[in-house]
Amino acid sequence: MAEKTIMLVCSAGMSTSLLVSKMQKxxxxxxxxxxxxxxxxxxxxxxxxxxxxxxxxLGPQVRYMLSDFQKRASDIPVEVINMQDYGMMNGEKVLREAQAAMAKAEK
Structure with a gap:
């Protein structure tokens, strides 16, 4: 089992699949x-x-769901992926953002 689990949410789950592979790399x-x-x-x-x-x-296209997900997932950080990083499919930068948010939540 992996040390950390990062879940990305978008409208249909399709557009983030490329971002997932870039983040994994x-x-x-x-x-x-x-x-x-x-x-x-x-x-x-x-x-x-x-x-x-x-x-x-959350992908930028579902940012309107932020408060709903913050209530549902109250024990973990919920972040909106930067629109520019999402559009450029910058997996490295999105991974860094995820790591920073997880580290901040652990404090």
């Missing part, structure tokens, strides 16, 4: 043991219960 390059996966907003509640992620990151 960045994690492997840095020796970070993380399970990173994407899911559609409609499946997110089930995946929260099933996978118990350490962080939930």
């Amino acid at each position: 960045a994690a492997e390059a840095d020796g970070v043991d993380a399970e990173i996966f994407a899911t559609a907003a409609s499946d997110a509640t089930a995946k929260l219960a099933e996978k118990k992620p350490d962080i939930l990151m």
Whole structure:
């Protein structure tokens, strides 16, 4: 089992799949043991219960769901992925943001 689990949520779970693969490559390059996966907003509640992620990151297109997810996942950080990083599919930067948010939550 991975040391950290990062869950990405978007409208349909499709657009984030490329970002997931870029984040996984960045994690492997840095020796970070993380399970990173994407899911559609409609499946997110089930995946929260099933996978118990350490962080939930919302795609910019579902940022309007932030407060709802903060209530549902009150014990983990919930962040909105920077729109520019998302658009550029900057997996390394999104991974860094996830790591920073998890580290801050652990304090």
